[in-house]
Amino acid sequence: MQKCSRYKRIFMTISIILLLSAYSTGCSRPPSRNIDNIDYSETVNLIYYTIGEPDKDLKLVNDKINEITARKIGVTITYIKVGWQEYEDRLNTLISAGTPFDIAFASNYATTTMRGAWLKLDDYLTSLGKDLYNTVDPIFWQGVQMNDGGIYGVPTNKELAVRDHWMYPASIVKKYNIDISKYNTLESLEPLLQMIQQKEPAYIPMELDRDSHNFFALYGYEYIVNNKVPLMVKSLDADAKVVNIFETKEARQILDTLRRYYKEGFINKDAALREPGGLKRGDKVFWKSSGGGPISETTWSKDRGYKVVSNPVTPNIVTTESVRGGIMAVNANTQHPIESIKFLNLLNTDPELRNLFNYGIEGVHYRLSENGQAIPIPGKDSEGNPIADAPASYAGVQYTQGNWFILRTMGGDNPEPLDKWEQFRKNNADAVKSTVLGFTPDLSNLAAQVENIEMIWKKYYPSLMTGTVDVDAILPKFNEELKQAGIEEVQRETQKQLDARRGSKK
Template identity: 80%
Template structure:
């Protein structure tokens, strides 16, 4: 319907590093998507698999191919750089990872109302937790000061808000409810252009001491309480906390990533014939050593499970 009645819109926007569609079948990556070894998140006895050898992956790839041939997916998907939608981009559907109130943030960023619909359970995985880790470089000359700073960033609201929003009165103001309203200026084309310091919220530490956002599409005043409730209800992956040590297999993992870069973007966007390309992908993955890596990850996982139970 969108394709026919709204021809200016891309029905489905994908890029070369598109999101984990295999999560629809309950899979998570053991490391990251460039090493396509996955496991069923909620099965405590599941084995590690090359996802591209599974029937679930074949079904997903065939569906994406059908959508691409029907014109639903943007033709440049296999080449498009990953990232969020640009303001003014006419896109009907895009996949993304998010949590509670994500649509409020997306609506604010896009400048129009975005509606989000979760399609997988809220599962906390090792990969997702790893995205929130902050560390101090072992080679720093000031380790104690670095730790003191990280402590402030996670406990001092003034420091936390400074790094996320910039300087009050310069980059933002506070409204009557104490919510942040970015100070905007006009760009060279006369359009509104925010002058705020563009902190990336999820990379900087404790969220719960941040002021919420006001202005267009404001955050609810109880935003962080909603996040606490959400966090309390997530399901833990059966392999939460497991990270394999592949430091002795860097040659294999490097080769696997090179094969991944060759085939993954086109397969995962429906851009190529699955029946012709998928066997080549799996053949070259085996030549690169994916089966040796899979067996080593499985061995370490078995040992981890034996200790964890």
């Protein structure tokens, strides 16, 4: 009995020590420290890559971020932005070469996850990242799950359904009393574009770029592999077949309409070569399409340099593509998984840090209105005079960097409504989930075919989807080369896996 009692006391002593140890290391935040007295040698530095043009004041903002993160979680970051056109290639190179980094914007989440690039987060999200997990809408977590049921990235908590919006200059809409809600098909735009061409020659009637737009979503289609592999499925049809969209009658109708518009001079002549985002501030464009959620006109108006109004033309459907549009992931080879989760948790739950990432430093890059909205501070010339249209010295890429619902709304000449985030929540509640939400075909055995298909896509898609080339001559070549590249094999395998998934769900 004495021996048993002694073992019991030893066990209780060890349990108390372990409990105190856990409390002091993993279950509580370190005590707040005065910024001036932070010992940065005690912090862990994380290397973070994301998309966006490097800002003039990026280091200034990075230093301010580190003051906050060092004080609150004992972490600093090296904040690296890579330009829009270079980012995907740079990320692939980092992964392939095994270059050390900790966190990155996962621009091609499914593909890079299947390459083993990202840390599986499930265990962290039930412990250290529990606040983060509870902050993000559950449908996002469903959408980022991979085939093994695991979660390998943190989705941006934003609008669930990214609908295509057709936008127009507010002044032109008012001048001609246009009811933009009546124009929901590509064909319906023709009389409007003719009128603009005749009466407003300073305006480009329709602006497209080489990535063009997912006009197929007008008919309820979504991509099933990625948007450079033209295999699609009807979002709300539980038994829909995977199709090569360029073999459908809907695609033929779209292509013929775009070709007619191009020949009429409605579409900008450089459309097949124009980079995405190549529209300059102040350029006069009548029709343009962009994906967004409620109240996106405010942001688009600021980008365009004049007020625009918009009309959503695609269904309010949550797709895999829409929920995976802005994912931050942790490198599978990181030496600092716990610190990475702490950082992501803070970024998604702490308004001070999240607003700093998005707007920059208060008093330097923005000021607050009387009702707490963020108003950007104009850039200055060499003599310190404000320049209204000067490029921002810092601008976060909002959809790539965490929870929107703790961001300040935007003020200024065209302020966002104070209840913006309530409108977003209502819109999310009304969205309908795609029948293939979260489905990711495993095409690792067909990687060569997928790569060849994407090469053919780059060769033909920009010119076809901007009306630049003759459809009768080019579409058959496109489809024939897709077949030679292996699209039918990829289509069969994708359909097989989709059928298996549907069967398991039933």
